Amino acid sequence: MDINLFTSAAISPATILITDDDPSNLSNLGGFLRPYFNVLAAPSGERALQIAAGPLKPDLILLDVLMPDMDGYDVLARLRDNAATRDIPVIFVTGLDSSEDEERGLTLGAVDYIAKPYRPPIILARVRTQLELKHARDRLANQNAYLEAEVESRTQDIQLIQDVTIKALAELAETRDPETGYHIHRTQEYVRILAERLQDHPRFSGFLTDKVVELLAKSAPLHDIGKVGIPDHILLKPGKLTEQEWAIMKTHSLLGAQAIERAVRDAGRSVEFLDIAKQITHFHHEKWDGSGYPDGQKNDAIPIPARLMAVADVFDALVSPRVYKAPMSIEQARGIIAGERGRHFDPDVVDAFLACLDDFLTVSRDYKNGDRPHE
Structure with missing residues (x-):
């Protein structure tokens, strides 16, 4: 046998x-x-x-x-x-x-x-x-x-390349405006804090899944990418902008959104984090009462990612030094944002901001202008 x-x-x-x-x-x-x-x-x-x-x-x-x-x-x-x-x-x-x-x-x-x-x-x-x-x-x-291990390895490589590219692009925009320091890092963390705070809120819970919160944090650094297209004499002007200069400055939101839109179009398919980045870039200067720019959107017509970025961006601008102003105190900034509840900002996003202000202060301390975060 x-x-x-x-x-x-x-x-x-x-x-x-x-x-x-x-x-x-x-x-x-x-x-x-x-x-x-x-x-x-x-x-x-x-x-x-x-x-x-x-x-x-x-x-x-x-x-x-x-x-x-x-x-x-x-x-x-x-x-x-x-x-x-x-x-x-x-x-x-x-x-x-x-x-x-x-x-x-x-x-x-x-x-x-x-x-x-x-x-x-x-x-x-x-x-x-x-x-x-x-x-x-x-x-x-x-x-x-x-194959699963290989896919995981390749996915991690792609993720790393993606993250590094986003960081490089965002910091390229930031180099055009050196007074902003670690603005993109701070606003990224502020957006994450607000998103996590609102995950259980009935108005936001359906959108703010764990995955979307991560995508929001990934996308947030691109919010001012359009400033690359603003002339230096306007972007770096130490004094007040003229009406004409201000009109040009406001185009940065559209310039950024259009650049991201072209990237999505070239990719040939929707890319979720780029879709969110485009919403943030395009609409983060809109106001809850419809008086913002570039489209005059109001209330829930403003995408959620942009509503979160609006609070994060304004808070950081208020408490950070600029060539044209000294930094405000935390209490002053808190009062301004609270006073704009229901006018500039989504009321519920302001409430989330007020509830987690201590977390904002930790980020603000860790990412001071010119300093790297404490390890």
Whole structure:
């Protein structure tokens, strides 16, 4: 008899666990399996469970049904309940030969059902078939695990490239206006704080999922990317802008939104974080009462990301030094934002700001102009 017909496709012989309370059955079954496989024997269901979960995990289990204390059905149920043994294929070997018994065994998860008395060619053929199937499943699982790891690695690489690109673009815009210091970092954290605070609010909970909060934080640094298109003599002017200059300055929101729109169009499909970035860039200077720019949107017509950025952006501008003004105190800034509740800002976003002002102050201290955050 050719040994290759009855060994698994693995390099080393497969390990078979046989379980039967009758010593003579164990001896007979083991006798014609040992020339082709590593054979482990268990005289009871409890011992079979111990061996199956041990260091020498079997590739296949031949399991008698009629055993005292714990029958084969109970053993199979216990095997399937244990993560370490649930994938081991089980063939029932039993004197029961009714279709109901066979159906019950297969329903519980047995891969095959062999009736006694033992017929070596039948058992060897069934064992070989199940070992080949198991080997194929294991190989597929290993391939899937490898592919999942590879996809995860590539995804992390793409995520890193994306994050670095966003940071570089945002800091490029910030270099045009050096007085802003770590403005993009502070406003990014302010937006995250507001979003997390509003996640349970009935007006915002449907939108502010954990994923969207992360995308908001990722997108926030691009809010002033359009300032790259503003001439230096306007962007860096130390005094008050003329009406004409102010009209040009206000175009930065549209310039930024259009640049992002072109990026989305070139990508050929919607990119969620860019969609949010476009909303922030386009609408973060709109006001709740409709008096903002560029479109005069009001109330809930202003996208949620832009409403959060509006508060974050104004707070940071108020408490930060500029060439044309000294920084305001925290109390002054708090009073201005609270006073603009329902006029400049969404009332509920202002309430969230007031409730988490201490968190804003921590960020403000950690990202002082010219200083890196405290480690």
